[in-house]
Amino acid sequence: MADKLMTEDDVVARLRSGMTVAIGGWASRRKPMAIVRAMVRSGLRDLTVVTHGGPDLGMLCAAGKVRRAVYAFVSLDTIPLEPHFRQARQSGAIEDEPLDEGLFHLGLQAAAWRVPFLPSRVGLGSDLLRDNPRLTTFTSPVPGPGGGEPEELVAMPAIELDAAICHLNVADARGNAMFLGPDLYWDDVMLQAAPTGGRFISAERVVPTEELAGHGCLHQMRISRMMVDGVVEAPGGAHFTQCDPEYPRDEEAQRAYAASARSAEAWAEFRAAWVDLGEDEYRRKVREAVR
Amino acid sequence: MSGGVTRAEVCVVAVAECFRGDGEILANPIGIIPMIGGRLARAAFEPDLCMTDGEATLIANDRAVVAPGERVVEYWNPYRSMFDWVWSGRRHVMMGATQVDRYGNQNLAAIGDYARPKVQLLGYRGAPGNTINDPTSYWVPNHSPKVFVPAVDTVTGIGWDRAAALGEGGRFVDVRRVVTNLAVLDFETPDRRMRLRSVHPRVTVDEVVAATGFDLVVPDDVGESRTPTPDELRLIREVIDPDGTRDTEVAPG
Secondary structure, eight states, X not given: OOOXXXXXXXXXXXXXXXXXXXXXXXXTBSOOHHHHHHHHHSSOOSEEEEESBXXXXXXXXXXXXXXXEEESOXXXXXXXXXXXXXXXXXXXXXXXXXXXXXXXXXXXXXXXXXXXXXXESTTTTSTHHHHOTTOEEEEOSSOBGGGBOXXXXXXXXXXXXXXXXXXXXXXXXXXXXXXXXXXXXXXXHHHHHSOTTOEEEXXXXXXXXXXXXXXXXXXXXXXXGGGOSEEEEOXXXXXXXXXXXXXXXXXXXXXXXXXXXXXXXXXXXXXXXXXXXXXXXXXXXXXXXXX | OGGGXXXXXXXHHHHHHHTTTOOSSEEEEOSHHHHHHHHHHHHHTOTTOBOBOSSSEEEOOSXXXXXXXXXXXXXXXXXXXXXXXXXXTOEEEEEOXXXXXXXXXXXXXXXXOTXXXXXXXXXXXXXXXXXXXXXXXXXXXSOSTTTBOSSOXXXXXXXXXXXXXXXXXXTTOEEEEEEESSEEEEOOSTTOOOEEEEEOTTOOXXXXXXXXXXXXXXXXXXXXXXXXXXXXXXXXXXXXXXXXXXXXXXXXX
């Protein structure tokens, strides 16, 4: 029986520069920040980051790890626009691959189902087709409704991943996991879309398999060990983002992070205080700050 | 009664009116006054509307912002479920717009050249999918020529001219109204150009024209936006938004 437990740094050691990495959660909610911080500390570079973006993308941009962003929006929720991401875009530091939120879903689903694209009406008429040249249109091979003229549709190409990283509430050592908040977001699809060997989760708690189901209800058991190659036990691993029902967003810490976009010095200071340290020390500092 | 009615309350009613006649669909207004207006539509005259808690459930409560423990949940609606409503045509969204033009094209993504923007905004978000599939209205709390521009820098939500160019592919596009702090606008003109539908009390037509960066269609007899009925005013002040959050988005006056 495989024990998939590992550390944040073990996850990073399995990533390579130039990879396409999906990061779970949504905006500033249930982001795998402990692993993201380990990525910032690493020698990784030139990453393509696929995300419903929040401080994961922002922090990786600030650290110069990102070559390309694939996203429909980037936000910190209570701070509507992500300042580090904005800076990266406005300075031309990163390549940009914009999507609509629904197309983002179809692209991951296509990758998970091993088809080259999924069809949609979404994008027609908008500038998305101008700004994302990977999106193309095609004439449906099937007649329109009621035998009408075949429709012109958008082909959303599969978003091919090298890795996916998500933070869940409870897991076992084999990689079965549950979300206990109101929304799974796209975590399961990301983990299904990524290839074997590149699928990692962190979790607030790692429990014996026999106890897993008792931590929530059946319908929350949406991550199977068939989707997971590595499990990191990371209590507080989503901090400062929200991780319902364990903890709310740490707004003060988020404000400090956002303020660090003001200058290179401010970022260096934030990074020294909150990124360039081990997880034990990070957790200790968070506990002290809460007091 | 109307002497004591605030501008924000007029905006709330104007938003509510956008959802009149929608029936049993997901009314999805985004923003403080839009959410209050949507709740008012359901409480006052459009009882079958479904509405979100702003996160992952559809709730029956009248109050605009409801604490998790007090929500009367009708349906679990995680983000992914939203596309089931959007793609099946059972949603009327009211979005914001950093820029909007005379045909209702909207920009949420970036100001300036998209490739190297002067100001990066939120991104395309769900705007292309919302507009190609469902009725869409907009809320603009600061009516100005910076928002109402001759041509938006990036088209995230598509307007009537783009829809017409698509032919059959644009058949579900339905850009309904734009509600602002000054006026209500619609597209009920032969060529679907934006029209001044009504001005809010104590706002002149000239003020709206001056605050709009393109030629609006201005009918000869522009009416005044209606004020809340006594029952609507009670709902707004006592049930839907007792904390007066509406005044943080549009100053009273």
